[in-house]
Amino acid sequence: MAVCIAVIAKENCPLYIRSVPTQGELKFHYTVHTSLDVVEEKISGVGKALADQRELYLGLLYPTEDYKVYGYVTNSKVKFVIVVDSSNTSLRDNEIRSMFRKLHNSFTDVMCNPFYNPGDPIQSKAFDSIVSTMMVQAC
Amino acid sequence: MESLTLSDVEQKYYSELFLSCDVDNTKKVASNGKVLDLFRAAQLSNEVVHQITELCGATRLGHFGRSQFYIALKLIALAQSGLPLRVESLNSVRDLPLPRFVMGKNEQETRHAVMFADTENQGPYFPRPPGRVQAKKVSAHEMIQPCVPTVDPQPDTTSPVVSPHQSPPTSPHAWRKHKRQASGGNVDRQPSVPGVVWPPFREAQPGPVTGDGMWSAHSPPPVQESWVSFTDTPPSSTLPMHPPSAQVITTVRTVPSAMTTNEIQRQISGYDDPWKITDEQRQYYINQFKTIQADLTGLIPGSAAKEFFTKSKLPILELSHIWELSDFDKDGALTLDEFCAAFHLVVARKNGYDLPEKLPESLMPKLIDLDDSAVPEPATEVDFSASPVEVTPNKSPSMPSLNQNWSELNQSNEQWETFSERSSSSQTLTQFDSNIAPADPDTAIVHPVPIRMTPSKIHMQEMELKRTGSDHTHPTSPLMANPPELSDETKLAATIKFPGTTVGDGYSSSDSFTSDQEPISSAVNRQRSHSGTSPEGLKVVAPPPPPPRPHASHSRSSSLDMNRNFAAVPAGPQQPGVVAFPPAVPPRPLPTQTSVPHGHRSVEGDGLPAHTSTSPHQMPEQPNFADFSQFQAFAVDQPADDGENTSDKTTGTMKTAKNDIQSEERNATTVNSAKVSTPLAPPPKPVRRRLKSEDELRPDVEDLPQKSNVIATVLATQPSIPRSIGKDKKAIQASIRRNKETNTVLARLNNVIECDHRISLEVQLEQLRPFSHL
Numbered sequence: 001m002a003v004c005i006a007v008i009a010k011e012n013c014p015l016y017i018r019s020v021p022t023q024g025e026l027k028f029h030y031t032v033h034t035s036l037d038v039v040e041e042k043i044s045g046v047g048k049a050l051a052d053q054r055e056l057y058l059g060l061l062y063p064t065e066d067y068k069v070y071g072y073v074t075n076s077k078v079k080f081v082i083v084v085d086s087s088n089t090s091l092r093d094n095e096i097r098s099m100f101r102k103l104h105n106s107f108t109d110v111m112c113n114p115f116y117n118p119g120d121p122i123q124s125k126a127f128d129s130i131v132s133t134m135m136v137q138a139c
Numbered sequence: 140m141e142s143l144t145l146s147d148v149e150q151k152y153y154s155e156l157f158l159s160c161d162v163d164n165t166k167k168v169a170s171n172g173k174v175l176d177l178f179r180a181a182q183l184s185n186e187v188v189h190q191i192t193e194l195c196g197a198t199r200l201g202h203f204g205r206s207q208f209y210i211a212l213k214l215i216a217l218a219q220s221g222l223p224l225r226v227e228s229l230n231s232v233r234d235l236p237l238p239r240f241v242m243g244k245n246e247q248e249t250r251h252a253v254m255f256a257d258t259e260n261q262g263p264y265f266p267r268p269p270g271r272v273q274a275k276k277v278s279a280h281e282m283i284q285p286c287v288p289t290v291d292p293q294p295d296t297t298s299p300v301v302s303p304h305q306s307p308p309t310s311p312h313a314w315r316k317h318k319r320q321a322s323g324g325n326v327d328r329q330p331s332v333p334g335v336v337w338p339p340f341r342e343a344q345p346g347p348v349t350g351d352g353m354w355s356a357h358s359p360p361p362v363q364e365s366w367v368s369f370t371d372t373p374p375s376s377t378l379p380m381h382p383p384s385a386q387v388i389t390t391v392r393t394v395p396s397a398m399t400t401n402e403i404q405r406q407i408s409g410y411d412d413p414w415k416i417t418d419e420q421r422q423y424y425i426n427q428f429k430t431i432q433a434d435l436t437g438l439i440p441g442s443a444a445k446e447f448f449t450k451s452k453l454p455i456l457e458l459s460h461i462w463e464l465s466d467f468d469k470d471g472a473l474t475l476d477e478f479c480a481a482f483h484l485v486v487a488r489k490n491g492y493d494l495p496e497k498l499p500e501s502l503m504p505k506l507i508d509l510d511d512s513a514v515p516e517p518a519t520e521v522d523f524s525a526s527p528v529e530v531t532p533n534k535s536p537s538m539p540s541l542n543q544n545w546s547e548l549n550q551s552n553e554q555w556e557t558f559s560e561r562s563s564s565s566q567t568l569t570q571f572d573s574n575i576a577p578a579d580p581d582t583a584i585v586h587p588v589p590i591r592m593t594p595s596k597i598h599m600q601e602m603e604l605k606r607t608g609s610d611h612t613h614p615t616s617p618l619m620a621n622p623p624e625l626s627d628e629t630k631l632a633a634t635i636k637f638p639g640t641t642v643g644d645g646y647s648s649s650d651s652f653t654s655d656q657e658p659i660s661s662a663v664n665r666q667r668s669h670s671g672t673s674p675e676g677l678k679v680v681a682p683p684p685p686p687p688r689p690h691a692s693h694s695r696s697s698s699l700d701m702n703r704n705f706a707a708v709p710a711g712p713q714q715p716g717v718v719a720f721p722p723a724v725p726p727r728p729l730p731t732q733t734s735v736p737h738g739h740r741s742v743e744g745d746g747l748p749a750h751t752s753t754s755p756h757q758m759p760e761q762p763n764f765a766d767f768s769q770f771q772a773f774a775v776d777q778p779a780d781d782g783e784n785t786s787d788k789t790t791g792t793m794k795t796a797k798n799d800i801q802s803e804e805r806n807a808t809t810v811n812s813a814k815v816s817t818p819l820a821p822p823p824k825p826v827r828r829r830l831k832s833e834d835e836l837r838p839d840v841e842d843l844p845q846k847s848n849v850i851a852t853v854l855a856t857q858p859s860i861p862r863s864i865g866k867d868k869k870a871i872q873a874s875i876r877r878n879k880e881t882n883t884v885l886a887r888l889n890n891v892i893e894c895d896h897r898i899s900l901e902v903q904l905e906q907l908r909p910f911s912h913l
Binding site: 108109110112113114115116123124125126129 | 440441442444445455456458459460462463466469470471496
């Protein structure tokens with residue numbers, strides 16, 4: 001269960017960011033922003049290999065004592081960032097992967113919508129519902 | 140007249156009816172004519188009608204006041220439900236259905252005609268609406284079915300009900316003019332609103348204006364309003380969609396009838412799904428579809444659909460949502476079904492309905508009734524093995540609710556995902572040779588090679604078993620020392636033989652054997668290692684032989700690989716016993732060795748394989764095994780460890796065969812080569828090599844009881860070969876395998892020896908180094 005989920009476009013502008021409102025959202029926004037550096041580092045590191053060689057799932061980008069940040073980048077350089085609580089130790093890598101897979105699928109559905117202009121903020125309800133299922137249920 | 144208590148529903152219904160009868164717009168009296176017509180439409184006998192009018196007091200009054208009208212209606216309901224007409228029952232009967240009235244069909248036809256009227260036809264617009272309106276009014280009267288409208292309780296105002304069925308087939312052109320209406324469409328549907336709007340609207344109406352604007356694009360605003368937002372405009376009764384047929388009644392009021400018509404039309408659907416598309420609607424949608432895409436079985440691309448729906452002037456966000464709902468297969472294009480659903484949603488939205496969160500069942504693509512056979516998508520089965528993106532909904536009408544299936548699919552897809560993840564971690568599904576090095580080191584993909592037991596191998600093993608007369612049931616259980624714990628694994632090992640022809644065999648087997656002490660993840664490797672190593676106390680550990688296939692290159696290359704591998708392998712005394720080389724001795728059950736302590740050579744034919752199997756195990760342990768000169772000395776000495784029984788045989792054989800060994804070996808090998816040419820090509824070489832190494836090693840003789848036994852057994856097997864040749868081809872093959880095993884063992888030793896030699900050289904180098912400065 002994520003605490004914050006963000007979708008960032010190729011130009012590193014946010015398309016969608018949503019976090020659990022309990023803690024200051026600004027903190028998560030900042031975290032996502034800084035994690036972009038790590039993402040860039042990872043995707044530029046595999047310079048010799050082509051994009052298909054590079055795995056989409058980037059794994060744990062940055063752990064802090066409070067939370068962990070996972071990254072995933074698509075072939076079109078759209079990045080997904082998930083921030084999870086560190087106390088949630090039961091989250092396995094496979095689960096994070098499946099979360100990213102679901103995100104990617106619903107993002108693809110959003111893209112298929114002709115009314116969506118790439119670069120616009122994502123306002124799809126279907127996408128929202130998918131994200132809600134993955135977020136920590138804020139009480 | 141006693142007081143009449145009506146439920147809210149009844150109240151609304153009756154008020155509507157009253158208003159419909161209120162031709163003179165007095166709001167107090169319903170014209171007799173109309174009322175009587177209405178009553179007659181209730182399909183009650185005239186007698187009953189008279190009785191009702193009498194009971195309600197109209198006859199007394201001479202006209203139908205509101206209260207009389209209501210009472211009459213209630214009595215009608217009573218009569219229709221079969222209850223006796225009693226004034227007392229007016230208030231006592233509960234849950235009385237609303238009175239029903241039947242109407243004719245003419246109106247329906249006229250509605251149809253109007254619906255599909257050419258939108259460009261502006262001329263007869265005004266004349267037409269009045270007529271139609273009248274007709275509609277009539278229909279309103281006639282086709283009053285019990286409904287549960289959210290009618291404003293105020294009798295004078297119209298119902299704010301927006302019937303979802305009222306998605307008239309207006310052309311897109313109409314939408315342009317609906318810009319004004321968009322705001323109206325989104326007005327909240329509070330009952331108060333109609334009341335507010337009502338008077339102005341009525342004033343604005345030139346008369347019987349009603350939602351005929353639906354049909355003609357250029358309808359004046361009021362008319363459009365009526366179509367677009369039913370909430371504001373009662374006349375939105377323009378429900379051409381559900382044209383309840385109606386008799387033509389001349390005097391019709393617009394507003395009240397509109398209101399009732401709304402409810403009527405909703406009721407026409409019979410309490411069913413509000414999102415259902417009527418036939419007329421569908422026909423209209425199909426016509427619109429044709430304007431974009433002539434082929435009804437084709438797809439409308441997303442861009443064209445976007446253009447089309449943008450004309451509706453709905454906000455992009457809502458259009459986007461509509462798209463998400465209607466593009467069922469998420470392919471970015473709209474089929475006829477999807478297009479109709481989207482169109483329906485747009486119309487509904489324009490009429491002020493909130494968009495649903497999920498696509499309503501009636502709008503699911505499966506409901507296409509026109510071109511079912513023409514649906515392009517194949518009726519894919521809804522099984523859990525499809526990915527969410529790839530799954531296309533089963534468009535056959537026989538399929539149960541797609542909505543549920545879709546959610547099921549989504550869930551199942553997740554389940555599918557997790558399942559695949561789980562299964563991928565399973566190691567018992569298929570035995571893969573996971574240690575196979577990729578042919579191209581640059582490729583990231585390592586092709587897993589499943590290990591499988593070839594029938595020939597199995598057969599050969601069985602033959603071996605038969606010959607050895609083992610009392611062990613399972614064909615290959617080389618690890619008799621530890622049968623209980625390893626029996627399963629050895630079984631598996633037996634069944635999972637080395638792939639005969641892969642180069643990686645050398646790698647894998649050697650890896651497994653070298654790392655026998657380490658926990659090996661793969662079950663196969665584990666089994667192999669167990670079957671292979673079992674170093675302590677076991678002689679027969681060799682992996683099963685490969686099938687008798689021509690693989691000279693393989694054996695040769697494998698020997699090379701073995702060289703490479705063995706070089707890397709520390710030549711420790713505790714060399715993993717089993718030679719990973721494919722041409723290994725078939726696993727021999729130990730008891731055959733131990734239980735047959737005959738010592739006479741007649742049994743050697745059986746025991747030799749066992750001995751031979753020990754040889755590969757033991758030979759690598761002793762770098763100087765091939766020292767035949769020590770045989771006699773060792774023969775005398777009882778071999779310390781395992782193979783005590785075999786030692787008897789070996790000693791005997793050693794003695795007798797010592798001199799003949801080499802010649803016999805050569806003979807054997809030649810014989811073997813005669814029988815099987817290709818596989819034996821390599822063996823002679825190693826044999827020669829072994830002899831050479833023997834010579835080399837002779838000076839370095841060490842106490843190698845086991846080795847000697849091994850050698851003896853190996854050599855002893857050779858003499859048996861000529862005998863077995865005549866017997867059985869399988870025996871030959873077995874002996875070939877043994878030879879190969881021996882070869883590999885010798886090759887390994889050779890490597891070791893080279894290493895030793897190298898070490899000595901290095902030592903010399905070290906000694907000389909001090910002089911290098913000079």
